[in-house]
Amino acid sequence: MSSLIATxxxxxxxxxxxxxxxxxxxxxxxxxxxxxxxxxxxxxSESLTFDDGKLKNASYDTxxxxxLRAVAGEATxxxxxxxxxxxAMQRAVGSVRAVADGHxxxxxxxxxxxxxxxxxxxxPLTEMVFEAKVKLLxxxxxxxxxxxxxxxxxxxxxxxxxxxxxIVRAGGFHAxxxxxxxxxxxxxxxxxxxxxxxxxxxxxxxxxYDGFVSAECWQDAVAQALHQAKVNLDSIPAPAAQxxxxxxxxxxxxxxxxxxxxxxEGDFNRKKTSAFAxxxxxxxASRGVTVIDDGTIGDRRGSISIxxxxxxxxxxxxxxxxxxxxxLHDRLNARLMGTQSTxxxxxxxxxxxxxxxxxxxxxxGGECEHDEIIxxxxxxxxxxxxxxxxxxxxxxxxxxxxxxxxxxEGGKVGRPLKGATLIGNGPDVLTKVxxxxxxxxxxxxxxxCGKDGQGVPVGVGQPTILVDELTIGGTAV
Numbered sequence: 001m002s003s004l005i006a007t008x009x010x011x012x013x014x015x016x017x018x019x020x021x022x023x024x025x026x027x028x029x030x031x032x033x034x035x036x037x038x039x040x041x042x043x044x045s046e047s048l049t050f051d052d053g054k055l056k057n058a059s060y061d062t063x064x065x066x067x068l069r070a071v072a073g074e075a076t077x078x079x080x081x082x083x084x085x086x087x088a089m090q091r092a093v094g095s096v097r098a099v100a101d102g103h104x105x106x107x108x109x110x111x112x113x114x115x116x117x118x119x120x121x122x123x124p125l126t127e128m129v130f131e132a133k134v135k136l137l138x139x140x141x142x143x144x145x146x147x148x149x150x151x152x153x154x155x156x157x158x159x160x161x162x163x164x165x166x167i168v169r170a171g172g173f174h175a176x177x178x179x180x181x182x183x184x185x186x187x188x189x190x191x192x193x194x195x196x197x198x199x200x201x202x203x204x205x206x207x208x209y210d211g212f213v214s215a216e217c218w219q220d221a222v223a224q225a226l227h228q229a230k231v232n233l234d235s236i237p238a239p240a241a242q243x244x245x246x247x248x249x250x251x252x253x254x255x256x257x258x259x260x261x262x263x264x265e266g267d268f269n270r271k272k273t274s275a276f277a278x279x280x281x282x283x284x285a286s287r288g289v290t291v292i293d294d295g296t297i298g299d300r301r302g303s304i305s306i307x308x309x310x311x312x313x314x315x316x317x318x319x320x321x322x323x324x325x326x327x328l329h330d331r332l333n334a335r336l337m338g339t340q341s342t343x344x345x346x347x348x349x350x351x352x353x354x355x356x357x358x359x360x361x362x363x364x365g366g367e368c369e370h371d372e373i374i375x376x377x378x379x380x381x382x383x384x385x386x387x388x389x390x391x392x393x394x395x396x397x398x399x400x401x402x403x404x405x406x407x408x409e410g411g412k413v414g415r416p417l418k419g420a421t422l423i424g425n426g427p428d429v430l431t432k433v434x435x436x437x438x439x440x441x442x443x444x445x446x447x448x449c450g451k452d453g454q455g456v457p458v459g460v461g462q463p464t465i466l467v468d469e470l471t472i473g474g475t476a477v
Contacts, residue, residue, distance in 0.1 A: 001295070003121055003305065005376075007166040007176030008424035011040050015084045016066070023172050029070055029168040034105035036096070038168040040084070041350040044125055044265040050137035052153060058130075065350040070096040071087030071332055072103040100298035106159050108335055110173045114312035116395045118296055118303045119206035121178030123162040125402055127209050133158060135228075136213055144188055144222045148291045151162055152196065153189040158182075160209060167310035171239055174377060175310035179455060181205075181301065183446065184212045186221045190229040199229030200403075202364045202446035207299045208430045222258045228385065228404050238378035238405065238420035238474030245422060246408065251385055256291065257449070259393045259398040259426035262427035264326075265356040266333035267345070268393050275427050276324060284324045287432035288366050291319040293328055295359030297345055299435045301445045302360040302459035309345035309354050316342045318432075330356045348454035355452060360459035366436025370464045375411035381472055382406040382413050383419060396426035399473070421473035437464035 012019045026038045042064045049057040061254045066089060067080040077099030079092035128136075137156045162181040167175045183204030189196055201224035203212060211217065247255065268274035276284065277477050285291075295304045295313035304313040318326045330345030331339070346357035374382065376379055382405060389400035402420040404415045442461035449458040 003178045004176035006178050007164050010042050011166055018240050021086055022168055024166050025089045026091060027170050029068055029096050030103060030107050032103050033070040033102035034294050034368040035074050035108045039350055040065040040166040041065055043161060043163045047159040048127055048133055048137060049157045050141055051155045068092040068096050070099050070272055072100040072105055075099045076353055080351045104329045107170045109167055110132050111311040115435060117305045122208055124160045124180050124182050124208045125162055140218050145405045148227055150190040150192050151188055152191045155187040158183040159218040174308050182209055182212055184221060188225045188229050190233055192233050197229050197232035200226045201225040204445040205299045206303055221404060231403050231404055235416040235418035236419040237476035239472060239476045240474040242469050243472055244377050245467045246382045247383045247465050249439050249464050251443040252383055253462035254386050255400055256462055257460045258365055258389050261291040261358050261361045262393055263395055263426055264328055266327045266329040267356050269327050270333050270337050273394050279324050280322055283322050284427060284450050285319055286433045287322045288436050289319055289430060289433050291323050292317050293358050293361045297360055300360050300459045301447060301457045304359060307343045307345045308347045309440050311341045311343040328356050330354050346456050348456055352454050357456055358458050362461040364436050365440035366428050366461040368435045369436050370437050370439050371465050373437055373466050377408045380408040398426060399423050419475040423471040432468040433465050434468050435466035439463050
C-alpha cells in the first residue's frame, strides 16, 4: 500500500473528512495567493524511561490536526486546529485569506510527484506489548550494572512515534507520507574514589523497534556509554589554547550541522543575515571539502520521502571541492530567490509553518587514513563526541562542548580531557580543513535540530578531519 493511499484511509475514511470538500476549502483559501497548502497530521508517540532501577515514566500520546497556510509575496497567513472537521477548516480559511487581500498572485507550480519511500511505513508502537518494553528496559539496566561495580546509576529511555501526513494543494494536488521514528538511549554514572562521571549513547532511525531492541544493539549501547564514563573518570582538565583539532568520524558532524549547515539555509541567505550570503560560486572552504544534505538515505533519522510541503526528498550539494554551490530551500524562499525548492521545507507539527531545515548533512570522505591524520599532529586535540553547542548565524561564530576528547602529543592519542570547548567561526573553520579521512560515518541516529522554536529529527555525518587551528576553551590552570 502506498503512503498516499494509507493517508487517504486515515484522513478520509477514519477521520470522516470528505476529500472533495477539503479540496474545495483549499482552493478557496488560495485565491489571490502565491502559494500555500493544507497540512493534515495524525501522530502516535510513546516514551518509557527506566531510572534508578524503576520505571519512572511511561507516556503515550495521540495528536491530530491540520495547518492551513496562504502565502502572498513574503507574507504568510497560517491557521491551525486540533479539530479535524470541515467547520474548523472553514474558519481557518477566513484567517489565512486576509494575507492576500489586494494581492493578485497566481498559485505556484505544484511539486513533482514521487513513488520513492526511504523507510518502511510500519507502526513501531504496535510491535511490542507494553510488558515486553518494560522487561527490555529492566534487562538493559541489570546488564549495565553487571558490567562494572562502579556503576551508581543507569537511565534507559525507549521512545517511538508513527506520523501520517498529507499535503493538499489547490487544484486537487495530494501527497502523503507515513513516517516511523524510534530511539534508544542509555546513560550511566560511574563513581571512583569519590569522583562521579557520566557517559551516554543513543541510537535510532526511521525504522521499527526490531533493529534497536536486539541484544546485540542494546549491549553495544551499554558498552559505549560505559566507555565514555570510564574515559571521563580518567580525564584531566583541558588546556586553554589555540591548537590543531582532529574531529572524529560520525557524530562530530554536528559541528558541521550547526556552524555551517544553518548558514546555508535559504531564509538566512535571502534576508542576507547569513555569513555565507552572496558567496554562491565562491571558494569558501579548502579544496577537497564537499558537503551535501541528503534526505534520501534509507531508514535514517533525518530522511524524508517528501518534505512538509509535498516536495520529494532530495540530495543537494551545498559545497563542492570548496566551492559554494547550493542553499537549502523551502518553496517560499526558493520562489523569492528565483529558484526551486530542494525538498527542505519542514515543520515540527501541524501547528507550525514550514521553514528551510536540514535533513542528513554530511561531509563526504577524502583520501587520508585516520591514523595518518593523527600522526600528522604534534600537539592538539582529538574530539570524538559533542554535547551542546551554540552558533550565531550572522557572524558564524560557534561554541561547542566536547563530551569525549583526548590530547594528541607527538602524533599519538594521549590522555582524555574534561571540559574541552571548541570556539571558532564556521566560514573560517572550512578554510582550515587540511586533511580529510576516507572513513566517512553517519551518526548513530540521535539528532534533533531546533530553529525558530521548532524541533525536527536530523542526521549528520563526516569522516575524520583535521582543522589546523581552533580556540580551545579549557579549565586547566
